[in-house]
Amino acid sequence: MSTLKIREIQPEDNQQVAEVVRTVLVEMGVPKVGTAYEDKALDDMFATYQHPRMNYFVVxxxxxxxxxxxxxPLIGLEEKICELQKMYFLPEARGKGLGAQMMDTCLKFGEAQGFEQCYIETLPYMESARKLYARSGFKSLEKPLGDTGHYNCTMWMIKDI
Structure with missing residues (x-):
């Protein structure tokens, strides 16, 4: 029987995390520009999240x-709004309730850091992700918030935490 656990990222996870994100983005047909695919942060996610009020969790x-x-923190609205970032799962992780567990882990961390709302950017064809966000209480927005640089993400959602 396999063992699954959600934990904070460690330096030795960097390569695997970058591979997970890029693999899922390619699978979903996401553009490689204007999305997380080209983010420099992907190659050193551990260091990227070693700042106040930030954390990255892996399954x-x-x-x-x-x-x-x-x-x-959401760039431009750092005081009150956090952003759920780079939430991706390989096919073998899907359908096991891990998305909901990860969402819960991230939102609890955000709340503990004093954020009042959580923001997400996504794409129309990432239907499973959008369903999870809606089930978790996220509501659609008419336009983006903050300054993420992900101009190809055309759906935006927010939730009070």
Missing amino acids: EEDGKVIGGAGIA
Whole structure:
């Protein structure tokens, strides 16, 4: 029987996390520009999240990283709004309730850091992700918030935490 756990990212996870994110983005047909695919942060996610009010969590199964998600202050609205970032799961991680567990982990961290709302940017064809966000209480917005640089993400959602 496999063992699954959600834990904070460690330096040795960097390569696996970058591979998970890029693999899922390619699978979903996401543009490689104007999305997380080209973010420099992907290659050193551990260092990227070693700042106040930020954290990145991974899902590990038998020593292999199969998914992850992070929370960070939303650029431009840092005081009150955090952003759920780079939440991606390999196919073998899907359908097991891990998305909901990860969402809960991230939102609890955001709340503990004093954020009042959580923001997400996504794409229309990432239907499973959008369903998870809606089930978790996120509501659609008419336009983006903050300054993420992800101009190809055309759907925006927010939730009070």
